[in-house]
Amino acid sequence: MSTKTPPANLRAGWLEIRDLVMVRGTKAVTHAIELRIAPGKVTALAGANGAGKTSTVLGIAGVVEPAFGEIWLDGQDLVGLDADEIRRRGIATVPEGHQVLRELTVRDNLLVASGGLSRGETTASIERVLALFPELKEKLQQPAGDLSGGQQQMVAIAQALMVQPRFLVIDELSFGLAPTIVARLVPIIRKIADSGIGVLLIEQFTQLALALAHHVYVMSRGAVSYDGEPGKLRDDPEILHRAYFPVSDREAVGL
Numbered sequence: 001m002s003t004k005t006p007p008a009n010l011r012a013g014w015l016e017i018r019d020l021v022m023v024r025g026t027k028a029v030t031h032a033i034e035l036r037i038a039p040g041k042v043t044a045l046a047g048a049n050g051a052g053k054t055s056t057v058l059g060i061a062g063v064v065e066p067a068f069g070e071i072w073l074d075g076q077d078l079v080g081l082d083a084d085e086i087r088r089r090g091i092a093t094v095p096e097g098h099q100v101l102r103e104l105t106v107r108d109n110l111l112v113a114s115g116g117l118s119r120g121e122t123t124a125s126i127e128r129v130l131a132l133f134p135e136l137k138e139k140l141q142q143p144a145g146d147l148s149g150g151q152q153q154m155v156a157i158a159q160a161l162m163v164q165p166r167f168l169v170i171d172e173l174s175f176g177l178a179p180t181i182v183a184r185l186v187p188i189i190r191k192i193a194d195s196g197i198g199v200l201l202i203e204q205f206t207q208l209a210l211a212l213a214h215h216v217y218v219m220s221r222g223a224v225s226y227d228g229e230p231g232k233l234r235d236d237p238e239i240l241h242r243a244y245f246p247v248s249d250r251e252a253v254g255l
């Protein structure tokens with residue numbers, strides 16, 4: 001980890017991404033991404049398929065080391081720390097595609113996510129996450145692979161919450177889930193944020209982002225093309241249209 005001097009304008013308690021460049025293969029897929037994630041609020045990161053959202057998430061989570069840039073929390077730059085250390089610092093990530101350990105029971109999925117907690121803390125954490133997802137209570141002894149997609153997403157979020165993170169990064173919360181299930185997740189995400197956790201919600205489509213977020217970033221071809229409140233995006237669909245269909249693409253298809 002670097003011992004850089006923190007920029008003077010960092011906000012206390014916020015997670016701030018500066019100038020993040022992610023390289024996948026040989027190609028830079030994000031260009032100087034800047035994100036400010038508030039504690040106790042939902043911040044959304046939206047953008048078309050291939051915009052660079054997941055690459056950004058992998059950079060924040062320490063799964064792929066950023067080629068350039070800084071990830072500031074509590075005056076420290078976390079770039080260069082591995083995924084376990086970043087989790088220990090309080091940033092938990094729910095990867096794309098509600099990945100659970102399918103053969104393990106729901107309870108065991110929660111237990112494997114309790115690394116570093118004492119037995120007492122683990123029991124308390126399981127109770128805490130089950131209070132948030134009561135429908136998992138009756139599924140505790142079932143293999144997670146037998147659950148519906150929505151319930152698997154609940155297990156994945158519950159796993160991330162076991163260690164009481166300060167920030168929760170969820171890559172494609174609604175992907176592949178029926179709208180009725182997404183609707184059930186909405187109040188839960190709100191509750192998580194209300195408990196003080198800063199949520200970064202990554203969504204390809206903006207509906208959920210606009211419903212939940214106090215601040216929205218839209219990524220377009222690896223760069224942030226919108227950074228502002230959700231209201232403006234709701235009122236001016238052209239902003240989103242441009243972000244999802246850049247002018248060069250529109251010309252190519254004759255729009």
Ligand SMILES: Nc1ncnc2c1ncn2[C@@H]1O[C@H](COP(=O)(O)OP(=O)(O)O)[C@@H](O)[C@H]1O
Pocket residue numbers: 024025026029047048049050051052053054055056
């Ligand atoms: N492992 C990889 N190797 C090479 N290129 C990748 C890899 N993963 C993603 N990419 C490329 O990076 C770009 C951004 O992808 P990604 O971050 O997954 O975007 P999003 O999550 O917004 O759909 C895309 O052009 C994609 O093809």
Ligand SMILES: [Mg+2]
Pocket residue numbers: 053054055096171172
């Ligand atoms: Mg993605």
